[in-house]
Amino acid sequence: LENSVVKGVVSAKRDFDGFEMIQLAIPIEPGNSGGPLLDMQGRVHGLLTMKSMMSANLGFAMPINLLKPLLEKPNPVPMNRWLTIGALNPKEWTPLMGARWSQKVGRVHVEGLGKGFGGRSLCLAQKEVDARPYEIAVSVRLEDESGAAGLIFASDGDQKHYGFYPTGGQLRLTRFDGPDVYSWAILQTVPSAQYRPGDWNYLKVSVDKEKIRCYLNNELVIESSDDKLAGGKVGLAKFRDTKADFKNFQVGANLVSPNAPISAELVTSITKAIQNLSDKSDLQILDVLKSNAEASRGILSERAIGLEREAAQLRKLAVAVHRQSVQQELVKTFEMPEEQIDLFRAALLLAKLDNPDLEIEAYQSQLESMAHELSAKLPENADNSIRLDALTKYLFAENGFHGSRSDYYNRANSYMNQVLDDREGLPITLSVLFIELAKRIGLENVFGVALPGHFIAKCASEAREDQLIDVFDGGSRLTRAQANDIVMAYTGARLREDQLKAATKREIIVRMLRNLLAVAQDTESAANVLRYQDLIVALSPDSPADRLDRARLRLQSGDSIGAKQDFKWLLDNEPPGIDLERITEIYRAL
DSSP states (O other): OTTOOOOOEEEEEEEETTEEEEEEESOOOTTOTTOEEEOTTOOEEEEEEEEOSSOTTOEEEEEHHHHHHHHHSOOOSOHHHHTTTTOOOTTTEEEESEEEEEEETTEEEEEEEESSGGGOEEEEEOSOOOSSSEEEEEEEEESSTTSEEEEEEEEOSSSOEEEEEEETTEEEEEEEOSSSGGGEEEEEEEOOTTOOTTSOEEEEEEEOSSOEEEEETTEEEEEEOOOSOOSOEEEEEEETTOOEEEEEEEEESSOOOSSOOOOHHHHHHHHHHHTTSSOOOOTTHHHHHTTSHHHHHHHHHHHHHHHHHHHHHHHHHHHHHHHHHHHHHHHHHTTSOGGGOOHHHHHHHHHHTTOTTOOHHHHHHHHHHHHHHHHHHSOTTOOHHHHHHHHHIIIIIISOOEEOOSSTTOGGGGOHHHHHHHSEEOHHHHHHHHHHHHHHTTOOSEEEEEETTEEEEEEOOSSSOOEEEEGGGTTEEEOHHHHHHHHHHHHSSOOOGGGGSOOOHHHHHHHHHHHHHHHHHHHSOHHHHHHHHHHHHHHOTTOHHHHHHHHHHHHHTTOHHHHHHHHHHHHHHOOTTSOHHHHHHHHHHO
C-alpha cells in the first residue's frame, strides 16, 4: 500500500508540552508516522507523529516549521549508532517470541504481548552455563502485579524450558514442554510474605543433580525434584501484557545476593528508631466495636488515616536518609587530593541524589568499556594531538554525543547517567565525559574551564598554545577571540586570563548543582529545592552567599530552626558584603 493518500480535516491546533501540534480528523495507522500532511496545492504543513488509541480518526502532526532547523543542523547520532540506543546488546541477549525488549546499561526492560501462548516472550542470555550444579539470579520489578516475569532455565532455545517468576503476587515454578497450554506444567505456585509488590524482588534458582531450589529475597520458597529438562540456556521471560524491569542478572556458582539479609541487631535498632513516629490506637478496641458496623467503620477509618500519616513520614525519612547518604559520600570524595578524585563518579553521585535506583558501577563500567574501545583504535606511541583528535571523533562523530538543542533546561541533561543513555547533555556534563575519557586513554592535561555562561574543555600544552574545546558544539576548537565573544555576550566584559584557568573538580560539581537548583526553583517547592542548596553548602561551607540562600529557603519551607543556624553562622563569621544589621534583626525575630 505504498504511495497512498487519505483525505481529512485539520480540526485544531493543540499544545503538547510547549509545542504546538496540528490536530487532524484523518485515519492514521501504524507506519504512517513521518508521512507528510499536504494541502490541496501539495505544500507540506507537517509530519504525522501521533494517533489516538481511542479513536481511529484522531491524529496529530508536528508543524513543518519546527523541523526546518534540523535541515541546517541534523541530529549528529549516526544511524548505525541510533539503532543501538536502548537496544539489547546482541553479545549479551537474544530475544525470542516478540514483545519489546530494551536495555540501558545494567537494566533490561520489556513490554508488549509476546507471540507465545499467554503472551509469552523470552530473552536468552549468551552467558555459558556450566553443567549442574549452577545458579541464576535476577532482580525483577513488575509495573502491574497482575503480570508475570522472571527467570527461565534449561531452555532448548525455543519452546522448552523451566520458569520461575512472580504472578498475581505469588511465586510459580513451571515447565514448558511445547508451544501451547497443553504442554505447560505448573509444578508449584506458592504465596510468600517476602514478596514486595511494586518493588524490586530478588529471584534466584539453584540447580543441582537432584533438586531445583527457588529463592525469593534470599528465602527458599519452592523446592522441586522435576528433572525432565536438563542443560540448555538461561535467561528472562515475561507473560501476558506485562511491563517489567530486570537488573543484576547473574549466572554462576554460589551467587551472592545484592540484597544480603540485614542482621537482627540492625533490624532491632531501626525498629526502635521508627516505632514512635506517631500515636497509635489500641487495635484490641476493634474487637469490642465489631458488633456495631458503623462504629467499627469510623474507628478503622481513623486508624487508617493515622497509618497513612506514618507511612508518609516513613517515606519522607527514607528520602532524607538517601539524600544524607549521597551528601556524605560526595563530601568524603572531595576530602581526597584533587588528582585522586573520580570526577565521573562524583557526577553520577549527583544524579543519584534524585535517582536512588541509579547503579553507579554499571555506568562506570560503561565508561571503562568506551575507553577500552577508543584505546584499541589508537596507534602505538600516539601523541597528545592524535589522542585528542581520536577522542573528538569517537564521541561526536562516531557516537553522536551532542549538546541539547530542543530542551536545554531539562534536568536530564544534568544527570550523567542520562547523558550516557541519550548522548545528549549540557556543556558541563559533556565536558565531564570528555575529561574523564581523556584521562582513561592517556590524553594528558585536559581540564574543564568555567567560562561565564558556557563551560568548555581545555587541552593544555607546553609546546604550543592551549586548545580550547567546545564540547557542546561537537568538540569544535575555539580561538581566544571566540572565547572572548562568549564572555562578552554573557557579561559585557572582555575575557580575563584567570577565566581560562582549570576548574577544580569541586567547582565543576557545584556548578552542576547550581544548574539543577535553577531548574528546580521554577517548578518545585522551597522544601524540595533545599536538597540542592544543602549539598552546595556542604561542598562550599565557607560561602556566605550560599548560607544566606539556604536560610531563605529554610524560612520559606517553615524550618525556622535551620534558618536560625545559618543566620548565626553569618553573624559569627561577619563576611563582607552582607547586611549584618538586617541579619541581626531577622535572627532576633526568630
